[in-house]
Amino acid sequence: MASKAPPQNLPLSQAITIAAQAIGEVISGRSLTQVLEELEPQERPIVQSITFDTFRRWTRSHALIKEFVPKPPSKPVEHVLAVAITLLLDRTDVAKKGYATHTIVNESVSACGQYDETIYAKGLMNAVLRKVSAALDAQGINRPDHNSVGESYFPPWWIANLRKNYPKAWQSICLQQSQRPPLTLRVNRRAISLIDYATILQAAQIEAESIEQVANVGLDAALVIKEPIPVASIPGFFDGLVSVQDAGAQLxxxxxxxxxxxxxxxxxxxxxxxxxxxxESADIxxxxxxxxxxxxxxVSETFGRxxxxxxxxxxxxxxxxxxxxxxWWDKRPFDKxxxxxxxxxxxxxxxxxxxxFLRRADDIAELQGRQRSLLEAGWRVLKEGGLLLYxxxxxFPEEGKDQAEWFMAGRQNALRLDAPGQILPGHLHDGFYYALFKKIGP
Ligand SMILES: C[S@@+](CC[C@H](N)C(=O)[O-])C[C@H]1O[C@@H](n2cnc3c(N)ncnc32)[C@H](O)[C@@H]1O
Structure with missing residues (x-):
């Protein structure tokens, strides 16, 4: 089962520098996916992992920066500090590399030395990281805080939306969203059965479990890997046996x-x-x-793989x-x-x-407009008797429940079929909204 070898690791100091710059780009409005796509292949895995974790630890690392840095540092230095403190917080995490304290401190100081904007802060970096690490050791690093809403950053309007719509669950939603997600696979059943692929994983000593349902909808191709591994190490990935896809998306x-x-x-x-x-499901x-x-x-690349x-x-x-x-429409209606x-x-x-970091409160109304235009257009090209899945x-209910209600209001030829509606993020899947409509008249 040939899989490409994982790319060579980058020196940590370089990964810290690139991660800090990537964070700066996100703060100025670029999507991390885009920023990561521009990196060299050998840079991407480690920079992605460090940057993702830094965003997931954002409120905690920034509280520590505030506590231990007397004068607010420049943004480039703040980003290196945030990355370095995240690595310190993750020292004992077995799923990560778990770098030693002195490695993190030395590599972060050396990362500071790589650019004019940060070179002045080498001494500060050294002193602050040593103090933070001592303080964390004294407190017990991974002390869980059950009252917390997680450590990821959420803007105030976002929290207000969740509090209003999920008065009981909003904190656990935020907490859930600060965690690393599971690595979930979808087995390409045209290429191999779920059981045969599970056997391949077993032979490769990769522990996995099948996910049989989400929100009462049965799944027949979902497997969750217990200890996440790089995509390049997933058996048969490049041979098209599997895809990486959240279980919630497989519905x-x-x-x-x-x-x-x-x-x-x-x-x-x-x-x-x-x-x-x-x-993969049918000849359509x-x-x-x-x-x-x-x-x-x-899309073509995905089909090709x-x-x-x-x-x-x-x-x-x-x-x-x-x-x-x-x-684009050739006037031939669609079944689904x-x-x-x-x-x-x-x-x-x-x-x-x-x-x-990227969303703004007023994006939601604009997105609602685009979602409605797509729903209207989809309905026009759907056959009578056909199904439309939104x-x-x-x-946010503005993009889910409210849209489904808007769609049904006054539409005589639409029947709403059974579908899960709002699925909140859980430990085995992300959050989604699903509504299914049947066209019952012209
Ligand atoms: C949530 S992503 C789709 C993910 C995809 N279904 C998958 O499972 O891999 C939404 C996509 O909609 C596209 N999009 C946005 N507005 C569109 C429009 N008016 N017409 C066609 N595509 C649109 C975006 O470019 C983006 O790729």
């Missing part, structure tokens, strides 16, 4: 339930996770659309277009439609801990 194919010969539309397809799952005619040309390329191609007599089309504008709409992504913060990876 889409289960709910839409594509059947042989059906014409299926994915209106927001990139990077192709759910489309690929549909193709698929139209996969995305407005973002670059992202759409990843998984060796998914059109069955005889059927087609797979990938189209760059605004799906809501219908200029998936709208995995653009949204705040507030349900997937544990996988994308930069999201709370999904967001959000936990």
């Amino acid at each position: 889409a194919a289960a709910l839409l339930c594509p059947m042989t010969g059906e014409r299926v539309l994915d209106m927001c397809a990139a990077p192709g996770g759910k489309s690929a799952h549909l193709l 005619d698929l139209v996969a659309i995305d407005v973002d040309r670059e992202r759409l390329k990843r 998984l060796k998914l191609s059109a069955a005889p007599g059927q087609t797979i089309e990938c189209i760059t277009a605004d799906a809501a504008a219908l200029g 439609i998936l709208i995995d709409a653009p949204c705040s992504a507030s349900g997937i913060v544990s996988r994308h801990p930069d999201i709370p 999904i967001t990876c959000s936990i």
Whole structure:
């Protein structure tokens, strides 16, 4: 089972420098995914892991910076401090490298020495990290704080939204979203059965468990790996045996339930996770659309890696277009439609801990407008008797429940079918909203 060897590790000081710069870019408004994509392949895994953890530890590391640095440092120095303190907080975490204190201190000081903006702070870095590490050792580093709402950063408007909509659960939601997510796989059942793939994992001494359902919807291809490993080390990943996909996202194919010969539309397809799952489930005619040309390329790459191609007599089309504008439509209606709409992504913060830094309160109304246009357009191109599945990876009702209610209001030809509605983030899956509609008249 050939998998590419994991890339060589970068010296820690360099990883700290790049992670601190990546954090600066996110704070100035760029998505971490984009920033990471621009890195060299050997830089990406370690920088991603350090940066993600720094965002997950944000409130704690910044409280420590405030406590131990007398005068607010410049932003570049603050970011190196945040990274270094996160590494100190993670020293005893077995799932991580668990660098020794002196390594973290020395490498962070050396990271400071690499750039003009931070070179002046080498002495400060050394002194502060030594004090912080001593204080953490005295307190017991990983003392769990059950009253906390987690250590990730959430802006005040975000917290206010959750408090209002989930008066009992909002704290546990925030806590859950500060944790590292599980590594969940979707087995490509066209290539291998769940049982056979589980045997391959066992032979590779990778402990895994199947996830049989989420929100009472049965799953038949989901496996969670107990100790997360790099993607490059997942057996058969590059041979297309599996994909990495959250269990909550695997509900889409289960709910839409594509059947042989059906014409299926994915209106927001990139990077192709759910489309690929549909193709793994049945021989369908698929139209996969995305407005973002670059992202759409990843859909074909995903299909290529998984060796998914059109069955005889059927087609797979990938189209760059605004799906809501219908200029792309050939007037042939669809049996089934998936709208995995653009949204705040507030349900997937544990996988994308930069999201709370990037969203603004007024994004939500704008996203609602885009989601509604996609719903309207999808309904127009759906066959009578067809199904439309609306999904967001959000936990804000404005993008979920409110949208489903708006959609149903006054629409005589829509029947709402059973679907989970709001799924809150849990230890085995992210947060999603699912609504399923059937078109029962012209
Ligand atoms: C949540 S992501 C989709 C994830 C994808 N379904 C998957 O499972 O891999 C939303 C996608 O919608 C696309 N998008 C946003 N507005 C769109 C529009 N008007 N028409 C088509 N695609 C759109 C974005 O470029 C983005 O790739």
